[in-house]
Amino acid sequence: MAKGTESYSKHEQTADLLLIDAASAHEFAKGRGNEAAQSAAKQWAIIVDPDGGSLADFVNQWRKAPGGKMSKFFVEEFSSVLALQFDRIIELETGRKAAGNVEG
Numbered sequence: 001m002a003k004g005t006e007s008y009s010k011h012e013q014t015a016d017l018l019l020i021d022a023a024s025a026h027e028f029a030k031g032r033g034n035e036a037a038q039s040a041a042k043q044w045a046i047i048v049d050p051d052g053g054s055l056a057d058f059v060n061q062w063r064k065a066p067g068g069k070m071s072k073f074f075v076e077e078f079s080s081v082l083a084l085q086f087d088r089i090i091e092l093e094t095g096r097k098a099a100g101n102v103e104g
Contacts (some may be wrong), residue, residue, distance in 0.1 A: 001058060001082065004075040006066035015059045017023055022048050022055055029089075040092040048083055 003011045026044035029037050050056040058078045062070050 001055075004058065004062050004078070005069040005072050006069060008062045008065065010068075012063075015062070019048070019056055019059055023093045036092045036095065040089050043085055043089050043092070047082070051079065054085055058082070075078055 003014070008015070015020050022044065025040060026048050029041035032038075032041075047054045048056050050060045058070075062068065089092045
């Protein structure tokens with residue numbers, strides 16, 4: 001995401017691969033079956049939703065941004081949100097957080 005202040009076209013392949021990795025992680029979490037994995041899968045669903053205010057949404061907006069560049073402030077704000085979302089997944093996967101409502 002830190003590259004969001006640079007031209008999207010310069011990083012398009014990397015952004016696409018990142019979205020593929022996130023979608024794969026989502027599918028993997030969905031298939032694991034236990035409660036923590038299902039809660040993690042819900043969090044991954046937010047991350048891969050192109051309208052969900054997370055990673056896929058960021059890439060979508062970066063792609064459409066004038067000149068293919070995002071403001072530093074926008075990148076920092078999105079990065080903060082995504083860091084919290086990944087922290088929740090890590091907590092769920094390591095058992096440091098109980099499964100349940102993981103929205104946002």
